[in-house]
Amino acid sequence: MSVYSLNVPVPPAVGRLASGLASETLTADCRTRHSLVAKRLGEEWRVSKQVREALSGTAPFRVKVEGVDAFRQPTAGKGPVAYLDVESQGLWDLHYRLCEVLDPIPELEGDDYTPHVTIARGGDAHQLIGRDAGPIEWTVERLEFYDSHNRVTVESVSLPA
Numbered sequence: 001m002s003v004y005s006l007n008v009p010v011p012p013a014v015g016r017l018a019s020g021l022a023s024e025t026l027t028a029d030c031r032t033r034h035s036l037v038a039k040r041l042g043e044e045w046r047v048s049k050q051v052r053e054a055l056s057g058t059a060p061f062r063v064k065v066e067g068v069d070a071f072r073q074p075t076a077g078k079g080p081v082a083y084l085d086v087e088s089q090g091l092w093d094l095h096y097r098l099c100e101v102l103d104p105i106p107e108l109e110g111d112d113y114t115p116h117v118t119i120a121r122g123g124d125a126h127q128l129i130g131r132d133a134g135p136i137e138w139t140v141e142r143l144e145f146y147d148s149h150n151r152v153t154v155e156s157v158s159l160p161a
Contacts, residue, residue: 003043004154006051006098007146008036008091010117011138014065018084018119021068021133027123028082033151034117036063036086038143039098040105052157054101055143060159061090065117066135068128074121075107082125083116084133090140091115 015034022030041051064087070080095113104110119128145155 003148004041005146005148006038006041007144007153008038008063008140009142009144010034010036011136013136014084014117014138017065017133017136018117021082021084021128021131022120025082025120025124025127028120028125029078029122030120031118035146036091036115036117038091038094039102040109041102041145050101051098051145054097055094055157055159058094058097058159059090060139060141061088061094062137063088063091063140064135064137066133068119068131068133069116070126070129071114072126078122080126080129081121082119082128084119086115086117088115088140 018034065084067085070082072080142158144153
């Protein structure tokens with residue numbers, strides 16, 4: 001079963017940073033593809049019409065990653081989950097607008113949403129907590145509909161300049 005999300009593409013510098021930090025762990029499960037989820041969409045990505053309507057008028061926005069934090073007891077799967085901390089008012093605004101169109105997933109979205117880029121999960125991932133990382137800043141100009149089961153982008157949408 002495929003589960004879809006609307007993701008913010010991360011620049012190569014963020015992927016390199018996350019991979020470099022992950023390489024310092026010995027027993028954690030490390031991510032090889034790095035992404036930033038704006039909103040989980042469920043089992044049907046063709047809700048893109050609703051999402052596109054919600055995106056109408058959304059201008060490109062700034063995002064910054066800086067520092068490492070963790071979900072010590074994640075909602076699902078093994079923990080801890082070490083991640084790059086993401087700061088972006090534009091991303092928060094987008095997330096809340098999408099939650100008005102598609103119900104937020106309890107304990108993961110809405111007020112529980114934590115924008116992040118996962119580095120590693122379980123094992124010794126905790127050793128990365130508090131590390132200096134970044135800052136890396138970029139402007140988000142497009143978003144991607146992502147199929148997590150097949151690990152592919154199925155569609156992308158550009159934000160109007």
